[in-house]
Amino acid sequence: MAVKRVGIKEFKDKATQLLASEDLLVVERHGKPIGFYTPIKRADPEKVREAAARLDAKMEELAKRLSVSVEELEDMMFSDAR
Incomplete structure (x- = not known):
């Protein structure tokens, strides 16, 4: 910069x-x-989509390992935050 x-x-x-x-x-x-x-750096939309896709894939992989749905996994992860 x-x-x-x-x-x-x-x-x-x-x-x-x-x-x-x-x-x-x-x-x-x-x-x-x-x-x-000081300008704010704008996020590259393609990089954001790629990161979201990687996160989705990891969530699905972890949910499968734990034998739960992705929704149940999200509830487990964020139940204290709500």
Whole structure:
């Protein structure tokens, strides 16, 4: 992640463009930092789907080993959390 230093006027004039980038922004007034913008990294939807599929497969495998349904396994795992 790159760090970009911008003056307050540039930030005001180009906020939409600057905030669309993945750069960490240091907003400055008269060369001194007055604020920071740290973008949130967006999750890759394909990686999220792959992780969910792996989790589903592991849950099914574990449920089979325990001779219970996936729903029963979920109840066992999360009954205290509810």
